[in-house]
Amino acid sequence: MSERKFTEQETIRRAKLLKLQELSQNPFEVTKYERSHSLNEIVSNFNKYTKEELESLNQKEISIAGRIRLYREAGNKAAFVNIDDQNDSLQVYVRLDEIGEEEFGLFRELDLGDIVGFKGILMKTNHGELSLRAKGYTLLSKSLKVLPDKHAGIQDIEEKYRRRYVDLIVNPETKKIFICRTKIIRTIQNVLDAKGYMEVETPILHNIKGGAAAKPFETHYNALDTDVYLRIATELHLKRLIVGGFDGVYEIGRIFRNEGISTRHNPEFTSIELYVAYKDFYFLMDLTEELFRKTNEVVNESQIIKYGEHQLDLSKPFKRLHMVDAIKNLIGVDFWKEMSIDQALELAKKNNIHVEKHQQTVGHIINLFFEEFVESTIIEPTFIYGHPKEISPLSKTNKDDKRFTDRFELFIIGREYANAFSELNDPIDQYERFNDQIKEADAGNDEATEMDIDFIEALEYAMPPTAGIGIGIDRLVMLLTNSESIKDVLLFPQLKNKE
Structure with a gap:
């Protein structure tokens, strides 16, 4: 059996997975995660509120899940991530004092592409961005491959089609x-x-x-x-x-x-x-x-x-146009006139139309004229x-x-x-x-x-x-x-x- 070779980043991610397994936090053992809302439901229902209005609402804790697409730290005690699901994207605000030191340390080890569930309440940042203030999280699946750059995407067009799942991500x-x-x-x-x-x-x-x-x-x-x-x-x-x-x-x-x-x-x-x-x-x-x-x-x-x-x-x-009229209007050849196959072949030769052995009929030649001269001109x-x-x-x-x-x-x-x-x-x-x-x-x-x-x-x-x-x-x-x-x-x- 051939041995697989991994890049440096893939090796690091596998080491992170091994560490989680040693801590009895193997994400691949998670069998389900109950979401209270899709990200689209949250954006559609709550983006209309101001920061102050959201703070005044009697909010119940909600749960969401998605794939990490952006990660940025705000000092040593907080971080922002953006997660995507099928239809939308949402920012999540994670603080050390909300989830605890040990969990925050493991959270900082997460990678782009990981699928994570979050529980928390909604807020808006000072810049007005709707976000979830996390009270806890669960790693649901570990991405062992590195995603393409968010802005550059997949540069190889054939690879885009071959690995459609990455293109969709x-x-x-x-x-x-x-x-x-x-x-x-x-x-x-x-x-x-x-x-x-x-x-x-x-x-x-x-x-x-x-x-x-x-x-x-x-x-x-x-x-x-x-x-x-x-x-x-x-x-x-x-x-x-x-x-x-x-x-x-x-x-x-x-x-x-x-x-x-x-x-x-x-x-x-x-x-x-x-x-x-x-x-x-x-x-x-x-x-x-x-x-x-x-x-x-x-x-x-x-x-x-x-x-x-x-x-x-x-x-x-x-528009509605007879095939014979379409040819006549464009190049002046009139197939409304009755003609023999020899006459049609002569017209084809005159107009550089190649006629195969099985196309030796006036009807085939009419269609060949249409395909050669008319089809590409129709907008x-x-x-x-x-x-x-x-x-x-x-x-x-x-x-x-x-x-x-x-x-x-x-x-x-x-x-x-x-x-x-x-x-x-x-x-x-x-x-x-x-x-x-x-x-x-x-x-x-x-x-x-x-x-x-x-x-x-x-x-x-x-x-x-x-x-x-x-x-x-x-x-x-x-x-x-x-x-x-x-x-x-x-x-x-x-x-x-x-x-």
Whole structure:
């Protein structure tokens, strides 16, 4: 077994722990500590009082606990510490004549990062800072590691993600992001629950790759002796539930896609998918705007938010623009005109668009033009709708122009935030679409979906007209908390193994 090596400071802290154990004051033997208040409750309820008003109150002794983040002595007989808990920070004033010489001597041996419980009464200093005047303390856990400097924080960005627990200790803004994340998810649930939609859970392990255009992770199911995929979407199972008679179902959960890692992408991420019977994709445009505004309200004070160098007004109606019009408006290429694949390929060549073997259709080329020239230019929230049929195997065909589907994606500052359809419920058409995807796979598209006969059979029992949407929770949190990277809103993002 390899022997661990400790820094000088770590060795000193371990020596302090040994001394406490010899004095029968081992902090790791403490099993619980009853707090009368959180620090936030104290600040919220008592900061309004003046020093004199606090002194005149008939106070009962209170108990609090937290991690020591600052320590400073006031001569040889008193000390101030600041402790943090989940939501707030509070100063504690400790005096030798209040807790006794022996206890004060041990108190002076405490380190930054130690978790301590205090009992006492509230006061305000001459500078007006709300503080607890300690009558006693209990060391609840000893920090054997040295925390990063309070002001400098963690300098190595990857280390910040790798040791998220340290980042949460030293950076209140990080903790605030994840509190906001929970509020955003709860708000989505509350809005959808109030509309009568039901939250459900569907399998993570799938026998068939489907529901999205993405490369899956594969694993082996020993009990069944079969290879399975980690889900790339929840769509096909949720639509089975609509067939089964539910009017509206949604799932918030982890999705797994075997793709690259970047500031926008993590191979496992959280999405919400919602399916509502008897509605179309225009209904989902309105609902998406409502969800974005209501989630923003719980984390920001204004509907005008900042993201990077941009300001966005979420109170304004989101723009709605057909994909073909978006291309035509920006670069003048008109895909409304009927054209052959050869004509489309010539346009692609003229505009330096590379077309893969599996993309040899006009619909694919339209999408390539959009991705190359338009996507990055969209700043204000914009619904891009009318996706070509070839890239939308699960969307209902537009009844006025069979080349396109009733589908939209929401783009903001060049990023996709939502993908929605009027769902294809024709089992015969769906079967042919799956066959087309098989042909694409044979031509080299490793993101093509597979044939799902069970889903076809589900549609054959009749699915009502249905609207379905997927929204990326992580990107929504990034937007509403002004976070630059997806790693900033994932508690434990994927990282390369540390050598």
